[in-house]
Amino acid sequence: MRPDWEIIQQWIEPNSRVLDLGCGDGSLLHFLKTTKNIHEIGLEIDDNNILQCIENGVNVIEQNLDRSLSNFQSNSFDTVLLTQTLQALSKPDVLIDEMLRIGKNGIVTFPNFGNWKSRLYLLNKGRMPVSKFMPHAWYNTPNIHFCTVKDFDALCVEKNIKVLTRTVVDSQHRSSWYMKIWPNLLGEIAVYHISKYQ
């Protein structure tokens, strides 16, 4: 099992309704469907990913996350997923609000730009960090809104969002004791489980 799925699946209730914003090839939803018997809907815009979702037997709706999600009713899902998509959105803060309007809780994962490697890259080279994990140049990257763990924490405070769990992992989705102590410096991927305050 992919280590990030391991983290995510423990927050998914069996038989719950799960909406995945930017569901890719639908493999996460397929996994959750198999293991948790969820009722799933994925949103995706990439042709090939949509075909893969269909092959995986995952319900997929062709819909752009940068347009409105007003076709989804409030509290119509248990969990809304946003994995590795936050940084590619034109208005990530608006989408976080939408997630918690549509779902009772949300799971967000994003690459942590505050990681020491990014910091060192910028410090040493004076150029925007490029890595195996974030391979694009600044001008052609789909990732237009990078943030750090600290930035996201601040957004949650500002929006009065309850952080149920915050985990950071490396690019292989492994965690360790030192990442828990210095998450913003050592974590490569942040995994948040969030909800509204009741």
Add this chain to the structure above:
Amino acid sequence: MTLTTMSDSFPTDSVGLVKPQVHHFDEPLTLRSGKVLPAYDLVVETYGTLNEEKTNAVLVCHALSGDHHAAGYHNLDDKKPGWWDNCIGPGKAIDTNLYHVVSLNNLGGCAGSTGPASINPETGKYYGPDFPVITVRDWVNSQAKLMDRLGIHKWAAVIGGSLGGMQVLRWAISYPERLGHAISIAVAPKLSAQNIAFNEVARHSIISDPNFHNGRYLEYDTYPKQGLMLARMVGHITYLSDSAMRAKFGKTVMDFQTAGDNFGRDLRTGKLSFGFNVDFQVESYLHYQGERFSENFDANTYLLMTKALDYFDPSVDFEGDLSRAFANSSCKFMLVSFSTDWRFPPERSREIVRDLLRAGKEVTYLEIEADQGHDAFLLPIPRYVKAFSKYLQRVHEELVNHAS
């Protein structure tokens, strides 16, 4: 069973030679209008083999001018196969190696099922205008009777485009336990005023033809050819898109830099007539389409079909809330729309998707970039056909897994 034989002269992915069957029903059918059809015939074609458990049957519903002949050929010298041959056949999207496909001519049609051009047993004359107005709901009820006759308990999928797609939605509402998947393509939850307006122009052109004789033209041994031609011409414009027409009628470059600059204004003879004759290719094409259609289609059927479109609105029983109409549906849904379809544009499909989501249903939705307008649903557009194929392959896998 429909006789299916492969012939050397047909493509290998064709269902080959097919023979329609007529099923007679003596049990009266009460229609939405309150009228009763005491007995009726339905003409049916089937392709592919029904499995022993009878779980692999799919129903294909036709649109306004379609009929039961969806795939294959009736004669060795047929120039064209059935209307959805692109998608029905061995290895095609609706794969006849996997599925048993049932396709019928709907009631009120003019291709063999009971309709206005049939003889009314009560009078011994043509039904003509006395044939009752049929709605999508009535069609679906008659299709359910056919299903019982064929010994099929549950369709693996009900599939259709345009008016056919409306029948699919009605199936999911009226017979929720009798279909596994609802595949509705290029559809709308109900017609807009603009859609109805175009239908009214079509109807008016038929009714005002002097040969219409209040719908009793067959008794006069004539038919409203001009009216039917006009109706089809205006209808045909709504099936195409501006871009499709530019491409179709903009092949002559002449003085233009590129064909695109021609805006589809190809001339018929190369010069303007400075009269009121046909100058442009598009005009002659419309005339041809209208002419051909008028020779093969019954005018009263055309009136009925357009009324069925106008009356379609499953939300009427639920105070206008379509999501409530779907409350009991247990099938999964697939909807597909096309970018340049201005008859039933993607926004109309998105309305249905929204209401299905509100009803908590499982839905897959694709918006296909295509230049061909409403007609796109009949055409082999790669992304559309691929998704359609994969979806039905998946449905079949589930059938097999469920059985084992």
